[in-house]
Amino acid sequence: MLLSPLFKQTLELLRCYIFVSPTLMTDSLLSEMMQTALVSGRRCYSSSAIAAKKWIYAKVFKGEPTQENFQLHTENLPALKDGDFLAQAEYISVDPYMRPYMMAYPAGSLMIGGQVGKVIDSKNAAFPVGASIFGQFGWRTHTVCNPATMKADQPYVLPSFGNLPISLGLGVLGMPGNTAYFGLLELCSPKKGETVVVSGAAGAVGNHVGQIAKNLGCRVVGIAGSDAKCQWLKDLGFDEAINYKTANIFGELKKAAPKGVDMYFDNVGGQISETVIKLMNLHGRIAVCGTISNYNTAVEKVTDPLRQMVFKQLKMEGFVVWRWNDRWMEGIEANLKWINEGKLKWHETVTEGFDNLPIAFMDMLKGGNTGKAVVKIN
Numbered sequence: 001m002l003l004s005p006l007f008k009q010t011l012e013l014l015r016c017y018i019f020v021s022p023t024l025m026t027d028s029l030l031s032e033m034m035q036t037a038l039v040s041g042r043r044c045y046s047s048s049a050i051a052a053k054k055w056i057y058a059k060v061f062k063g064e065p066t067q068e069n070f071q072l073h074t075e076n077l078p079a080l081k082d083g084d085f086l087a088q089a090e091y092i093s094v095d096p097y098m099r100p101y102m103m104a105y106p107a108g109s110l111m112i113g114g115q116v117g118k119v120i121d122s123k124n125a126a127f128p129v130g131a132s133i134f135g136q137f138g139w140r141t142h143t144v145c146n147p148a149t150m151k152a153d154q155p156y157v158l159p160s161f162g163n164l165p166i167s168l169g170l171g172v173l174g175m176p177g178n179t180a181y182f183g184l185l186e187l188c189s190p191k192k193g194e195t196v197v198v199s200g201a202a203g204a205v206g207n208h209v210g211q212i213a214k215n216l217g218c219r220v221v222g223i224a225g226s227d228a229k230c231q232w233l234k235d236l237g238f239d240e241a242i243n244y245k246t247a248n249i250f251g252e253l254k255k256a257a258p259k260g261v262d263m264y265f266d267n268v269g270g271q272i273s274e275t276v277i278k279l280m281n282l283h284g285r286i287a288v289c290g291t292i293s294n295y296n297t298a299v300e301k302v303t304d305p306l307r308q309m310v311f312k313q314l315k316m317e318g319f320v321v322w323r324w325n326d327r328w329m330e331g332i333e334a335n336l337k338w339i340n341e342g343k344l345k346w347h348e349t350v351t352e353g354f355d356n357l358p359i360a361f362m363d364m365l366k367g368g369n370t371g372k373a374v375v376k377i378n
Contacts, residue, residue, distance in 0.1 A: 050086075052077050055111045055139035055357055057102055064296045065099070065365065070111070070358040075140075083146045085122040087133060087155075089115045089377045092354070093170040094361040095204070096267075099295040111139035111357075116158065116169040117377075132158045134169050139357050141377060152322075159332065164339065165348075171204055171372030172339065172346040178331035179289060179321040180208035186324070187287040187317050188263040192217030195257045197276050200267030201241065202229035204372035205289060208335075208344070209265045210238050215343050218263075221256045223249070223272060225367045232370060236345055249275045260284075268293045274302040280312055288318040296365060347371030353378055 051074060058071040080086060092115040101112060115138075119131045124147070127133060135155035137143040147154055158169050171177060183205075184190060196213040200206045201222030210220045214237045222233040222241045230241035240256035242249060249272060253261075260281040266273050269291030277286070294300055308314060324331070338344035349369035351360035354377045364373040 050077055050142050052140060052142040053354060054141070057105055057109045057111050058107060060107055061099065061103060061296075065358070065362050067358055072355065077142060077144050080121060080123050080144060081146070082123050083148050084144055085119050085124045085127040085146075087115075087117045087135060087137065087143045087145060088120045089117040089137070089141050089143075089354075091116050091167040091170055092139060092357060092375045092377060093175075094357065094364050094373045094375060095176070096290055096292045096295060096365065098361065099365060112136070113138055114170055114175060116166055116174075117143075127155070127157065132166050132169070134158055134174060141354055156328075159329070159336075161336065162340075164336075167348060167350070167374050167376070168346060170374050171348060172208060172335055172344065173332050175321060176204035176372060177208055177335045178324065178328060179205045180212060181331040181334060182321060182324045182327070183287045183289055183319055184209050184212055184263075184265060187319060188265065188285045190216050190218050190263060193219070194262035195219045195221065195259060196263045196265065197221045197223065197253070197257065197261050198265045198267070199223045199244075199272050199276065200290065200292060201233055201238070202226075202370055203267060204369075206265070206267050207233065207236060207347070207371060211236055211344050212338075213263075214238070215338065219257070221253065221261075223253075223268075223276075229370060232347075244272055250278070253279055263287075265289065266291075270294055270300040271302055274305065277305050277308050277314070280308065280314060282312050284312060284314045286314060286316040288316065292365070349373045351375045 054073050054075055056071045056073050057069065059069045061069055093113050098113055114134060114136050116132065116134050119127050119129050119133060122129050133155050135143065135145060136153035145155060161168060161173060190196060190213055196218045198206045198210050198220065201210055202224040206222065210222050210233065213220045220238045222238045223244050224230050224233060224241060225243065225245050227243055230243050233241040242252045242256060253275065257279060261276060261279050262281050262284055264276050264280065264286045266286060266288045267290045270293035272293065309316060335344060348371055357375050360373055360375045363369065
């Protein structure tokens with residue numbers, strides 16, 4: 001007899017709740033159990049029965065990544081033990097940092113990255129079934145995790161976002177949002193009336209930095225790679241935006257920042273950063289978040305910046321956001337508050353389908369995204 005998908009799901013739901021001897025089963029009891037199972041929406045999973053998929057770093061990057069750098073594999077998952085939970089990915093992040101970080105991994109490694117998903121089975125009370133979580137689980141559809149065995153990159157249950165999409169846990173309410181929050185506030189110490197320049201300003205971190213700076217009363221100039229992106233930045237409240245692909249950056253930045261530059265949030269490095277540093281004021285502050293201009297190519301040769309550093313007494317500090325792990329929820333809560341107050345806008349570039357992760361990653365590295373790039377796992 002062929003069973004409908006709904007009926008098979010219902011039987012599975014019933015199995016998850018209770019075992020009842022066939023001799024004791026009545027129509028009314030069966031009906032009650034079915035209704036309870038369907039209303040609750042709970043489901044039992046056997047991790048070993050799931051057809052899990054993952055993307056492997058198949059070939060070491062040389063220049064721009066291509067499809068040949070990735071291979072799609074299936075994997076068998078272990079049965080859950082005490083302390084484990086099983087997570088199913090809903091959205092996976094693609095970020096610039098993945099390109100240089102993967103160079104430290106041998107070919108054959110799992111592609112790294114964060115994801116938000118649902119706990120679908122659990123033997124860990126801190127991660128109950130149905131919880132929305134963030135985890136550094138890489139490019140995989142399903143993950144069996146025991147947080148007690150992890151020394152770093154601990155997963156966490158996401159706070160309530162209200163009516164906002166859960167995917168924001170990968171962006172403005174996740175790592176990029178905290179990168180903007182802590183990087184700007186802790187390293188640049190912005191003051192009202194000062195001028196901030198942001199490179200890579202239309203990316204997940206850059207647009208967020210500019211909006212925070214505007215909330216604090218700063219003048220903000222963004223540098224991005226298209227007229228459309230520049231217009232979007234001005235729609236967000238940036239005072240000026242410069243298209244580095246078509247403009248004379250030095251000349252345009254002098255006009256956009258007539259009183260000079262007090263803070264520079266650097267996402268790109270290279271010649272753009274060389275130009276911005278030349279226009280910085282005495283005691284300027286520079287937060288170096290990324291160097292995407294040379295992730296796919298040889299490092300650009302630029303003028304030694306130390307003369308500027310000395311005579312302008314500049315402060316320049318590189319960082320990765322994990323240094324503020326002990327304050328992680330502070331950043332998320334602050335950014336959520338700004339969103340709810342209408343003071344922080346967000347935008348996502350969403351690619352559909354787990355199989356399209358490499359395409360989304362390659363497109364992001366070429367500047368194809370506006371705001372945060374994520375992949376929705378169907």
